[in-house]
Amino acid sequence: MKELIEKLGREPGSHKGENGKVLVIGGSEKYTGAPALSAEAALRAGADLVKILTSEEAKPIVQSFSENLIAESYGSKFDEESLEKAQELEEWADVTVVGPGFLSFEPSALQEFAKGAGKLIVDAEAIEHLIDTENNFFTPHSGEAEIMAEKSGSLKMYSFETGNTVLMKGEKDRIFHGKQIEEIGSGCAGMTVGGTGDVLTGVLAALKAQGLSDGDAAVLASYVNGEAGEKAFEEFGNGLLATDIVEMIPKVLME
Template structure:
């Protein structure tokens, strides 16, 4: 058994869990595929079940990606306050949650309230990050790119201060992924320039959510999740060169874990 497999097996044994369930809120008419990428990455990392909760116009697109995904929808064109209660129900079913990938035009107050009400570990990504800054982030990992961290700097001055004052863990994606937790910053040692391709941020969110759902604490899930994504990107690049796409990376997650 590989070292990563042993680590995941040990976490499962210690917590008495199975391999966990992941809930997802994301996607929009402009970005319909992001919830499916998150979900497939979580499944390839070992999650037992993944449920995406999306707006009605993209339901069929997300559901058609894979028969392994569970998909439901609310009857609206974007995320709104009427979807809060259903989202909470999905979170009660899940062991970890992801909100934000592709979530264009969402009601920021609804996003903020959902994050406040979800009690399980949560990945806050992309357009959910700014409204989340007024929510309780003590059970959250935020995954901004270098283009999405400005609201954090404007409100707190630095990622280190933000992590200390809110209890959040941050995974900052870029040329070198960095993890910030409890006022400390470390660099991830794996990766390739090919990981700038669209969808790899969604892939990271799915990997980390799966690790959280399998019982890892947030800092460990952030550090190991970034490492898995980088190493998997290296494997995919070795085969495809600069033509790597996000699904190539997702399909090789089990190889990295093995």
């Protein structure tokens, strides 16, 4: 993994925004923490700038989690009227995460947004509605992965036919990239706590935004998330929180 981490080196004379800009679309009144975890993980994984697009109700709560977060609103529900704002921010970003804590949206509006978007990292509730898109990332758990596999007979064929890179979360993460399959064994049982998947999407977004290839970004994101989880578990045991994993990300990348 050292060679992949070394690819993340930045130019001494670079300016704000030149080392990765990430947009996170998600959150709801019920799940305000999910997009914040993704955003904070992206910052800790080296992205220069991260913006969150969330519901009007969730925005002040999301913003309050950290002074490092920039939150904007798409209104009470992500619908056709939200598209102009979403497209404007998507054009600003290098990579867009869609799904963490995302409950209040019209599937047709989300699909319309995806048609004109660049690289997406699709998670959680957004997966089933964007499953037919191409050349993106998906981060399903085993149940969501089964639905995806049904499209083509297997996740391997799904990835090959769509060009989507699939990072299936589990005891050992499995990555399907074209006809290649990678298995990453870092991580621990303490990572069953809520929010670790949101952290993973943020790490993946940051690594891709910093210029790694799709396959390399997926492999390194899985490794970094797992190693950060192990470090957090060593310190906090079964009391670890997803936020503890976020704080360990720079330590893994600096080793």
